[in-house]
Amino acid sequence: MGTNYLCPHCRGLLNVKDYIIFSAKNSNDESGLLLLHPEIGNYTSFKNKDFKIDIGEELTISCSICHSNLETEKHENFAQVQYIDPNGHESTVIFSKIYGEKVTYHVDNKKILSYGEHCKRYADPEWFLENSID
Template identity: 40%
Template sequence: MNKLNYMCPHCKGHLRVSNHIIFLTKTTNGKSGLLLVNSELGNYSVLMHPTLSYDLGEHVNFVCPICYENLDAPEYDKNLAKIIMEDEEGKESTILFSKINGEKCTYKIAKNEVKAFGDDKSEYRSSFGDIF
């Protein structure tokens, strides 16, 4: 298990517990629940209560479960959400991922470098300009 920290960009609260990142998720039509996402970039396995289910292609809002701020990243794309990753040396990167259920793409941004993960990673290529 790696020792990376994942934090809310607003309150810097730790979102990782064991090997999962915990989000409060909700849709505009009222569905809401806790979603646990695997902390390994590019691993899209999730855990949730059996009563929570999102449709394929549904737009899901990701919210910090500590400060309740929305994790939207409109500066990149309306379909992307962001958190902060801190490595063992304390260096921070921005992690972006798709809010669309079923879309597999994650981006790690540090200085002038973007690393992309997932089958759908080319979907938001244009959001990253020349550095992708």
């Protein structure tokens, strides 16, 4: 068993081969698929060249299966998915919806690991631990 990423709503598997596949919508209400690298902290992404997204633009990120909005309730700039490691352990990955902003949090058992050069923009990642993670 490898690592898997699941939609927190439908529990569908979002990763295929080397990418996690999301449905995205830009500020002009145009939609396209966005492929993100599954390694936490690797910000490689792919999209169709005709799907225009500007650096710094906030996206709506949705499940590519059930089309539920993946925005976390904890902060409007972030989306979240469930992460299953090779041992079958489940945790939460929270990532920025701002295109080009390199911020990811891996939340596991009340512990937060932060990744990305823009983490300092969100000085207190403990806000993810308020109430529940779900």
